[in-house]
Amino acid sequence: MKIRFSIVGMLITLLTVAVAAIWAFPLYWTVVTTLKPEYEVVAPGVHLIPQAPTLDSYLYVFEHTIIEKWYINSIVTASATTFLVIAISAACGYAVSQLQFPGRRILFGIVVASFMVPIPALIISHFVLMNDFGLINTWAGIVLPQLMFPLPIATMVYRQFFDSIPKEFREAAVVDGANEFDVFLKIFVPMTWGVTVALAIYTFIVTWNNFFYPFLLTTSDTAMTVPVGITQVHDAFGVQYARNLAGAVLAALPVAAAYLIFQRRVTEAVMLSAGIKG
């Protein structure tokens, strides 16, 4: 009875591993393709390992596109978005949770309600607004509208976190004569470290990955982010699979690395974004 059970268990485990391998195979196949010379890419048959591995397709992407410029755009806009979202949401979440002021319930109600707004539907207004500000094709033009994607959930997460801290903490510090900003920056912010790291990684990944907004808010190829830029080089490359895919791998590298390094934090942040504590 016991033995039969463990055999079934082992078969299910094997099946799980097989399905996982199939699921991840496209990722493997893409990376392998970029390491092959072009003649090998189109050679008949399936070759799981490159016979003459080469980095030519990557060199080609660096030489024939302005991907380094796109990288700078992506890094700057994703970092700026992350910084602004964390600063704005932590401050507001703190105020709503710990301070007494008229309208705080209404303010938080608005934040919760904004969670339900489908931001992509606002693309036309956002485009018109950024155009009025003269921000099309600028870093600020990419950053500002995208703040609205993570801002509601980040504020809700911070408020929830600060709610879990007893009010006496603040009272004691205030009685001792500390000013509000010191209390926030020196006592409360350090306590949020775990939540802040998770939210920051999450915001960075979400912003880096966004296609629709940077695609429409940039018209010049020097202003594009990496995920947008790599879709604009098809024609320049002709039908060159390895080169196209090398661009894709380069666009995915930072977020894939961030996930593999901070696996636990990313998982935690994804759960927080769904309103579930990990």
Next chain:
Amino acid sequence: MAERRSDTLSIVVFVAPLVVAYAVLLFYPIYKMVELSFTDAPLIGDGHWVGWRNYQRLLSDGLFIDSVFHTGYFVLLTVIPSTVLSLAISMMVVRLKGWLQSIVLACFFLPYILPSSVVTLLWAWMLDFQFGIAQYAIIWLFGAKVSVFKDPVWAMPMVALVTIWWTSGFNLLLFIAGLRNISPEIYDAASVDGAGRWRQFRDITWPLIWPVTVLVLTFQLILQLKIFDQVYLLTQGGPFNSTYVVVQYIYKQAFTLNHGGYGATVALFLFVIIATLSVVQLQVLRTRTVE
């Protein structure tokens, strides 16, 4: 000691950034979208007030109505299949231990954190008519190669398949968290009572995981209604407009045809539908917290 009112200056400093961001980047754009929808304005510049004309036009606009149906078809092809698949995979993953579980979970989750343009380039290559490795699977299943994104019957289901591969990692995490919350003692007790695997699933797992399932379904529904990237990058809405979706129609009207006013009307339509569904979702979340 009575709770002291915080001083005004510090409250303003803490709250103002969010209030300003919301005013400029949320409330004004919503107002602007509603206003635009009653005009014949181009994307940039002023237009004339046309009353309800854009709304009347929606009702008789063939491509708009098609795009609504295609979006619905896409939602049908993704939401429930992806939820069922994720639940099945989560039950397989949750019984693994240690590093094996980490690796297997990473295999399923990694696609979710990739940019849409990377996912579409990758699958365009996998499914490439001439050299795509997935064509071997298509030949094995259907007997001949198929140029999937150029065939009106195949295009949308394949976009859906790519989307399921891309987004299931998110559902998987939620399901695994839900399954971990079910106490193993319940299963032990059921085993002692002689309940088989199927009975255990039907009588324990399914009812206890149901709240998470509802959560995943609503998240998926709201997410997939906003489909644009995959369609735009894989098929451009073709062949023969067979994959034309609502967000793409907004894009076309506003950014390609320069009809800012009419584009805003279509956007408002999508806005209202998703906002309504989100209110329902919030109710679902509330009832969950009450439980």
